[in-house]
Amino acid sequence: MIIPYQILQAGLLDSHTEKPMDSFSCSLANAVLGSPLDQTCLEMHFPAAKIEWESDRLFCLSGADFTARLNDLSIPLHRPIWAPKGSILSFQAPVKGARAYLATAESPFSIQEARILPWSANIAWEKSPCPLIHVVPGRDWERLTSRAQQQFFSQIHLLSHEANRMGFRLDHPALETRTNEDILSTAASFGTVQLTHWGKLIILMADHQLTGGYPMIAHVISADLPKLAQKRPGEPIQFNLCDQDTAENLWKAQQNHLQQIRSASLLKLRSYAN
Template identity: 30%
Template sequence: MSITVIAPGMLSSFQDRGRLGSQHLGVPVGGAMDKRAHRLANLLAGNSENEATLEITLTGPKLRFNAPCCIAISGADLSPSLNRQALPANRPIIARAGDLLEFGQRKSGARAYLAFHGGVDLWNVLGSVSTHLPGQFGGYHGRALKKGDQLTLRTTLSGQGLEELAAKLWNVRVYLPAILGLMPRTAIRTLRGEHSSLFTVQSIKQFFSAEFRISPQSNRMGYRLEGARLALAKPQQLLSEATSFGTVQVPADGNPIVLMADRQTTGGYPKIAHVATVDLPFLAQCMPGETLSFTEIDLVSAQQLDSQREEAFGRLHQTLTSLRDLFEPYQEQNHGQPQT
């Protein structure tokens, strides 16, 4: 009851919503870079939102299914296909034993999320199966996928009635609210950071008006930005404090860094701004070489946007109750041992 990795892709690792509650131990939160796409893929595959998905970066893997399974793909358009037939995004799809899932040309975005109905047996560390690549723990043996890996499905689908289930799933109508889509943005909505008053007036103006290029020295820990150099009004020594996904720090060279999913737990660089949570998925789908600009919003507006997104997810979860019910008559539970 497994999936064979024929080719791993550039960087494919299992991620959930993160390893929460352990930053005081020096353990990063991690988790999916684009949590919006991660949650969507899970809901459409009939899972809870925190089930691990396979985060696929730029170049996708080639996977062979050795047992029937339902999958869903959200996020970047990396031209997925099943047995050389193009697959739609944001839909539940039945893969049969022997089917081959592949990815082709990147059309948009940087990261796609592949959900497997019922999930995969993975290494749980501190309440999360997210892969922490620098620490080599969590996920599938604490690393990205490699050729020849065998992924054990926790739930597979019975061969009997499979075509009936496939037809029922295909007839499910899925309507995604606009706020759950990846709408193009001319500028990323950002709040002033707690140290913004320490910067020169000119630097604040530049941050909210200039364009910045994402440096090749960017990864899941942080995006280094190149462009206008930002400066403090006078030298400052700051105590290290907890960091957050989306915090924009400015080191001594004046080039800002946006902290991402695998950020360190603490940092002492001054914080000029913080990306609104609702726009983090857009940022996660950007890649080195692309340019960014920032626009300022206030805390109340950011909170309202976040509430609207959560309400939309809540409505979608309720709408998909009938989809989740479809699986019950066809499920077979596997009893593989989680990794240790």
């Protein structure tokens, strides 16, 4: 992909990653532009990059709200924006969320000035968020005492400052285990909730190590990883149990929703071009 902009001032950990932390927001930004959902976006943390457009483009922002401006125009999330060559995108302050996504697309039409185009994603899914993070049990769930199993679901865990693309460490009262016996290293996945010997939780994120040897007590379901990825240090995390069927249905609902937004955006884009 040709990147149609120049980074004037680098942000914190910007990356054109094929493994976004919040794959929903990344796909949503693409969907609003009618692009393929798995197209690579720029993932940004705050302070975010300052960007100059080197050619005329459509773009869309999703995920975290960092108060975006295109020249002097305030830019909302989830809207297609027309950016003429030479315009400058900047971010003022982190209002909500941890990671913002920038998708770009070539435009079938041309306008003189920066403009917010007249349609947006129906983001009902985001507007009524269930604050709970759903998990399915892991292989080593039974290592927790029954009291700790209850505590795992009832207590509030805070995201610590040790939270990055590799993993999230949580702050909470320690969870008690029946045994601390070592286990053989085995594969882990994005969303695996590991328990350290101190009874503290680590959730493996997008850049996680392929294998690990700490007990795996649960796994965050794929549909809730985007929500988890937008948590900031100090924010609360509470877990809720779910089963495989529910996990698959939630994921399917998200994917269908994204496909619908993409189809609707393609129609709008065509009629706007005419």
